[in-house]
Amino acid sequence: MSEPKIVIIDDDPSFLEITGAILKRFGYLVLTAANTETGLDLIETEQPDLLILDIMMASVDEGLNFAVKLRQNEALRRLPIIIVSAQPGTEKGYTRSIDQDLDWIAADIFMEKPVDPQALHHNIQLLLKKNACA
Amino acid sequence: MPWLERLSFQTKITFITLVMILLVVVVAWGGIHFSILPAMEQKIQDDARHLAGSLATTLNSSGVADPRRPSVPTLELIQRLMPNLAYVEIADSGGTQVHWFGDQRFQTRRQLRVLADQQDGMLALNRVEGGTVYEVSVPLAGRAGGPDQLLRVGLTTDYITHLRWQLFYVLSVVTLFVLVSGFVCTRWFSVLITRPVDQLLHLTQLLAEGKLEESLKECDQFPAFQSHKLDSFFSGARTGDCNCPLLSGDPAEARGTEEFFPYLECRTCNIRQCTGKDELMRLLLAFRFMAVKIRCYREQLHQRYQFEERLLEACPDGIIANNRKGCIILYNSGAEQLLGYSRAEALTGLPVQRLYPGDEAREIKRALLSEDYGGRGILVDYNTRAMAREGKVIPIRLSATILYDQGDEFAIAGYFHDLTELEEHMSALSQANARLNAANRELGRLNRYYLDMLSFVTHELKSPIANGYMSANALRQEIFGTLAPEQAVMVEATCRNLDQSMEMIRHYLDLSRIEKDEFLVKPQPTRLLGEVIEPVLTALSSTIADRGARIEVEVASDFEWLLDPELFRGVITNLVSNAVKYGERNGIIRISARSLGESCRLEVWNSGAGLAAADLGQLFKKFQRLPSSRKSTMRGTGLGLFITKTVVERHGGRIWVESEEGAWVNFLMELPKDAGTGATSADQGRDGA
Numbered sequence: 001m002s003e004p005k006i007v008i009i010d011d012d013p014s015f016l017e018i019t020g021a022i023l024k025r026f027g028y029l030v031l032t033a034a035n036t037e038t039g040l041d042l043i044e045t046e047q048p049d050l051l052i053l054d055i056m057m058a059s060v061d062e063g064l065n066f067a068v069k070l071r072q073n074e075a076l077r078r079l080p081i082i083i084v085s086a087q088p089g090t091e092k093g094y095t096r097s098i099d100q101d102l103d104w105i106a107a108d109i110f111m112e113k114p115v116d117p118q119a120l121h122h123n124i125q126l127l128l129k130k131n132a133c134a
Numbered sequence: 135m136p137w138l139e140r141l142s143f144q145t146k147i148t149f150i151t152l153v154m155i156l157l158v159v160v161v162a163w164g165g166i167h168f169s170i171l172p173a174m175e176q177k178i179q180d181d182a183r184h185l186a187g188s189l190a191t192t193l194n195s196s197g198v199a200d201p202r203r204p205s206v207p208t209l210e211l212i213q214r215l216m217p218n219l220a221y222v223e224i225a226d227s228g229g230t231q232v233h234w235f236g237d238q239r240f241q242t243r244r245q246l247r248v249l250a251d252q253q254d255g256m257l258a259l260n261r262v263e264g265g266t267v268y269e270v271s272v273p274l275a276g277r278a279g280g281p282d283q284l285l286r287v288g289l290t291t292d293y294i295t296h297l298r299w300q301l302f303y304v305l306s307v308v309t310l311f312v313l314v315s316g317f318v319c320t321r322w323f324s325v326l327i328t329r330p331v332d333q334l335l336h337l338t339q340l341l342a343e344g345k346l347e348e349s350l351k352e353c354d355q356f357p358a359f360q361s362h363k364l365d366s367f368f369s370g371a372r373t374g375d376c377n378c379p380l381l382s383g384d385p386a387e388a389r390g391t392e393e394f395f396p397y398l399e400c401r402t403c404n405i406r407q408c409t410g411k412d413e414l415m416r417l418l419l420a421f422r423f424m425a426v427k428i429r430c431y432r433e434q435l436h437q438r439y440q441f442e443e444r445l446l447e448a449c450p451d452g453i454i455a456n457n458r459k460g461c462i463i464l465y466n467s468g469a470e471q472l473l474g475y476s477r478a479e480a481l482t483g484l485p486v487q488r489l490y491p492g493d494e495a496r497e498i499k500r501a502l503l504s505e506d507y508g509g510r511g512i513l514v515d516y517n518t519r520a521m522a523r524e525g526k527v528i529p530i531r532l533s534a535t536i537l538y539d540q541g542d543e544f545a546i547a548g549y550f551h552d553l554t555e556l557e558e559h560m561s562a563l564s565q566a567n568a569r570l571n572a573a574n575r576e577l578g579r580l581n582r583y584y585l586d587m588l589s590f591v592t593h594e595l596k597s598p599i600a601n602g603y604m605s606a607n608a609l610r611q612e613i614f615g616t617l618a619p620e621q622a623v624m625v626e627a628t629c630r631n632l633d634q635s636m637e638m639i640r641h642y643l644d645l646s647r648i649e650k651d652e653f654l655v656k657p658q659p660t661r662l663l664g665e666v667i668e669p670v671l672t673a674l675s676s677t678i679a680d681r682g683a684r685i686e687v688e689v690a691s692d693f694e695w696l697l698d699p700e701l702f703r704g705v706i707t708n709l710v711s712n713a714v715k716y717g718e719r720n721g722i723i724r725i726s727a728r729s730l731g732e733s734c735r736l737e738v739w740n741s742g743a744g745l746a747a748a749d750l751g752q753l754f755k756k757f758q759r760l761p762s763s764r765k766s767t768m769r770g771t772g773l774g775l776f777i778t779k780t781v782v783e784r785h786g787g788r789i790w791v792e793s794e795e796g797a798w799v800n801f802l803m804e805l806p807k808d809a810g811t812g813a814t815s816a817d818q819g820r821d822g823a
Binding site: 012014015018019021022025026086113114115116117118 | 593596597598599600601603604605607608611613614632636
């Protein structure tokens with residue numbers, strides 16, 4: 001069985017580098033993108049098993065909008081998404097925090113930075129299993 | 135009789151007295167003339183009748199040889215017995231004198247006036263020169279056929295005439311004496327009465343002329359008021375050791391004795407009884423008391439006037455009153471300073487309208503008569519303008535009132551408060567306020583800048599620190615291979631520092647949100663154990679384990695309360711972290727929650743060093759780090775408890791701490807049932823916007 005393919009989209013190169021290195025150690029094939037446009041190309045071309053997405057990049061809610069766009073795309077709507085953000089939702093003007101709004105935010109799991117590597121690994125495994133079952 | 139009323143009292147009394155004396159004399163003379171003298175004449179008439187009758191009887195029955203001639207010795211005897219016997223005459227029926235005895239003056243030139251003609255004889259009055267005679271004619275019976283004869287007996291009234299003149303002389307002398315002595319006595323008595331009255335009149339005139347002191351001085355000089363006389367007057371009459379202040383006439387002593395009215399009611403000297411019935415003395419005393427009282431009242435009035443005058447002068451505001459004609463009648467020095475007119479100028483015909491520019495005086499009168507400024511006839515704090523002598527217009531605050539006398543307006547009094555300084559102050563204040571507003575805006579801008587910077591910096595710091603945290607944790611978790619013991623120590627220290635840095639960043643972000651009023655609270659029914667406490671304990675498990683702390687949770691699994699679970703996770707994290715950090719190693723941390731009915735009580739208790747009583751009140755302040763925490767190896771922002779307190783208060787609750795130094799610390803929170811009611815104000819405000 002091939003390594004699960006994970007795409008990470010974040011404008012922070014350090015995060016990409018560190019998370020990529022950690023996940024590779026956990027046995028994942030990691031692809032990274034610094035913005036959503038490159039990320040979309042990567043997703044469309046590489047067909048990853050999971051997406052790790054930052055929220056605030058070029059705009060404050062670029063990640064959220066991108067996730068919504070993916071959910072609206074029939075081909076990509078099943079892609080599991082973990083949103084990883086440094087900011088609680090309230091800072092961005094949302095009336096509720098992101099983890100309380102996962103029902104409308106187009107993501108499966110929200111994790112606030114700093115992320116514990118084991119917890120990330122655990123969540124990735126959880127979503128991959130869930131997706132495989134589905 | 136008006137002419138009598140116009141006379142002086144003395145003359146009146148003298149006149150009346152003399153008239154009365156004369157009347158007495160006239161009455162006495164009348165009594166003598168009409169009563170005594172006629173009685174005496176009647177006696178003479180009776181004596182004449184009696185004598186004539188006796189003689190006739192004697193002559194008729196005697197055996198005298200010549201009955202027509204009574205014996206001379208008999209008649210002489212009779213004349214000696216009756217000195218007023220004027221004559222005895224016997225005449226025949228033809229009227230020829232037969233016998234005559236007596237005074238020859240009556241023998242001729244008779245002027246008889248018959249008074250009574252009776253059976254026993256005829257009484258007639260015989261007036262002759264040199265005297266008057268009552269004559270009684272009695273018929274004698276004729277003897278032996280001889281002719282009838284007539285006996286005439288005459289008694290003179292000489293002694294009555296003499297008595298009359300004697301009485302007249304005596305009465306005249308007595309009358310003269312009585313008149314003279316009456317005049318003298320009356321004059322003396324009237325002078326006795328009128329002198330004090332005159333003095334009183336004089337004193338009253340002095341009083342009326344306002345010469346009160348002179349009046350009292352003269353009053354003191356009354357003989358009756360000489361001290362020794364006064365003492366003697368009252369000696370024996372005073373019932374006690376009285377020193378009636380009003381008797382001394384000293385207003386200083388008399389002051390304060392308004393309720394003490396010695397003339398009427400002095401309970402000590404009982405002066406009313408002392409004065410007895412001597413009306414003059416009582417009148418003088420009454421006058422004296424009245425004068426003393428007047429002097430007291432005048433003193434009081436004077437003092438009152440001086441006080442009011444000083445009050446008026448001391449008042450820094452202008453006080454002006456004008457009469458109905460608009461003439462100024464009251465003008466104090468405050469008004470002088472304010473308006474520049476001297477008092478003499480103001481009080482000598484300066485119309486009050488001149489004190490206001492334009493039609494301001496009319497406007498003020500209109501306002502005064504309206505109900506708008508404190509009621510009709512009253513003006514309270516009416517801002518207007520006055521005009522000074524040199525034409526300068528001064529802003530003033532005017533309070534005025536209409537003064538009435540028996541319902542008629544007679545004056546208007548006003549209080550002028552100069553607003554020039556106030557307006558200058560207001561202007562300065564307004565400028566200062568503008569500067570303050572500008573500074574405030576600048577401060578607000580700087581504060582926003584600071585908050586933005588705080589937010590930006592902490593956020594920007596968060597990402598690299600989070601990356602460091604992630605990589606260090608990856609190393610610690612030996613994802614990249616087993617670490618040598620020294621590497622493990624280093625990585626652990628790095629992780630610990632990054633933990634603290636992350637905590638600091640979270641606190642600063644929370645502070646930023648609180649300061650920007652973006653700290654939103656979203657209460658919801660929350661299971662305290664499952665949604666708040668257990669996640670926190672899980673997150674802190676490694677730290678708790680490192681310190682060897684024993685956690686005791688006394689919260690029912692189904693205990694639910696209305697609160698924001700995310701924020702309370704922060705609260706419990708902070709309190710448990712503190713308990714772990716500052717509590718004793720291997721100590722006990724107890725978390726409990728229970729309902730109190732309308733509120734719930736949350737407690738985080740830990741054993742340990744505890745807190746000094748003086749530190750308890752400082753704990754929840756921003757950037758507050760207590761000496762005990764500074765001694766700790768743990769670093770903190772000094773914001774954790776401030777944020778905790780803010781969260782609890784935004785839930786409408788309260789938090790406090792109890793401690794026994796050297797033993798334990800307990801943080802207690804009470805949250806009301808309707809925790810969410812006031813908690814989302816910021817949120818509602820935003821929604822509304």
